[in-house]
Amino acid sequence: MSESAHIRVTVNGSPIECDVEPRMLLGDFLRTTLALTGTHFGCEHGVCGACTVIVNGDSTRSCLMFAVQADGGTVETVESLGTIDALHPLQEAFRTHHALQCGYCTPGMLMTALDLIRKRPLANDAEIRDGLSGNLCRCTGYQNIVIAVREAAKVIRASNL
Amino acid sequence: MKPPPFKYLAARTLDEAIDALACSDGEAKVLAGGQSLVPMLNFRLLEPAWLVDINRIPGLDGIQDAAGSLHIGALTRHKTTENAPLIADAFPIVTAAMSHVAHFGVRNRGTIGGSLAHADPAAELPMLAMLLDASITTQSGKGKRTIAAKDFFRGSLATALEPTEILTAVTLPKLPPATGWSFEEISRRPGDFAVAAVAVTITQQGGRCTDARIALAGVGATPIRFPQAERTLIGQTIDAAMANAAAAIVRDQCEPQSDLQGSADYRRHLVGHLVARGIDVAAGARS
Numbered sequence: 160m161s162e163s164a165h166i167r168v169t170v171n172g173s174p175i176e177c178d179v180e181p182r183m184l185l186g187d188f189l190r191t192t193l194a195l196t197g198t199h200f201g202c203e204h205g206v207c208g209a210c211t212v213i214v215n216g217d218s219t220r221s222c223l224m225f226a227v228q229a230d231g232g233t234v235e236t237v238e239s240l241g242t243i244d245a246l247h248p249l250q251e252a253f254r255t256h257h258a259l260q261c262g263y264c265t266p267g268m269l270m271t272a273l274d275l276i277r278k279r280p281l282a283n284d285a286e287i288r289d290g291l292s293g294n295l296c297r298c299t300g301y302q303n304i305v306i307a308v309r310e311a312a313k314v315i316r317a318s319n320l
Numbered sequence: 321m322k323p324p325p326f327k328y329l330a331a332r333t334l335d336e337a338i339d340a341l342a343c344s345d346g347e348a349k350v351l352a353g354g355q356s357l358v359p360m361l362n363f364r365l366l367e368p369a370w371l372v373d374i375n376r377i378p379g380l381d382g383i384q385d386a387a388g389s390l391h392i393g394a395l396t397r398h399k400t401t402e403n404a405p406l407i408a409d410a411f412p413i414v415t416a417a418m419s420h421v422a423h424f425g426v427r428n429r430g431t432i433g434g435s436l437a438h439a440d441p442a443a444e445l446p447m448l449a450m451l452l453d454a455s456i457t458t459q460s461g462k463g464k465r466t467i468a469a470k471d472f473f474r475g476s477l478a479t480a481l482e483p484t485e486i487l488t489a490v491t492l493p494k495l496p497p498a499t500g501w502s503f504e505e506i507s508r509r510p511g512d513f514a515v516a517a518v519a520v521t522i523t524q525q526g527g528r529c530t531d532a533r534i535a536l537a538g539v540g541a542t543p544i545r546f547p548q549a550e551r552t553l554i555g556q557t558i559d560a561a562m563a564n565a566a567a568a569i570v571r572d573q574c575e576p577q578s579d580l581q582g583s584a585d586y587r588r589h590l591v592g593h594l595v596a597r598g599i600d601v602a603a604g605a606r607s
Binding site (some may be wrong): 164211 | 321323324325326327330351354355358359361362364371373375419422426489510511
């Protein structure tokens, strides 16, 4: 057991203070310490993108970052988006356009898409596909995910969410 | 798939990081973007006693224009390199290649210093360092060192870096005026490591080639240049026959391996085509 480190991090707007073992991955910290199980681990080596969260404004694979590195920073997870009764426009678009089947990759898709909508013009589907190319989905064939992100981007930009 | 235990230091200064490496008896690894190191830890291919995190050291990132070169701090994230106007102006080939470096989310954290120090033979940035005659600056308790890219890459995932050294910056000498370029990469999926990638620059004056550079990645244990093929182009008017002749030299000299991404024969075949096309495009014959 290595020595633990004391961290302060803002997760979905809530300040958290906690001791963590340095080797604890950010995704494990979210899932096991904070019980935010919306973040899914797929490959745990940075290939699948399922565990993507937004750290200090950048979409980041939470299997490739240690919780201790988030000290002083902010983390946004899928839990920050919407609720069952009031879905976020991205979640609403995924639902409307059938952009998920098993749903395992969805949290990573949503958080990557959110970062893309914030930062890139997404002027055409090729840009959406390029932006999502680091997130694997084994069910949908991607087409409906691309449609959902395209439509969500319109809604989000129209309403300045 | 969980990393082994290690001791962790978030260094606040370069000196603090260097001291930690010096005290660790070769048992420390430098943690920058972590996009290659953390997978290796998760797979337990590495079990360092210490991780020295350099992410909080001020001044290790950023791109500066200085005396005919661009100076890029080791901690410069790929997203910064990809979007920097200074890079796009001086090295449009680097801007073009950055979209092939993994994916959006990985480029948010990955760093240029990390990519060079990791030295994956199929990675784009080590290949560009070779193509552009980069020099790599390192620092340790013994002082600074500057290492030419051609002396830096020693093998697959092996470099001239000592265990007590930190890669602090890379310097790219600007290309002469009237230099055309081409970057060609074949990968199984977008963002994957290259099955084969080819980068070419051609400088021309009065219709004749005055400088030519050809670099390959994904073909062999390190990124590699082909001086003999480059020399055949210099002094010549570049046409399809010249491009094919130089490409044939590269194809014959390269030493590709077979792996799950592609066979050695397939890679050699790709190299022949990609180099010929790359020379064509860089010379402006075809775009």
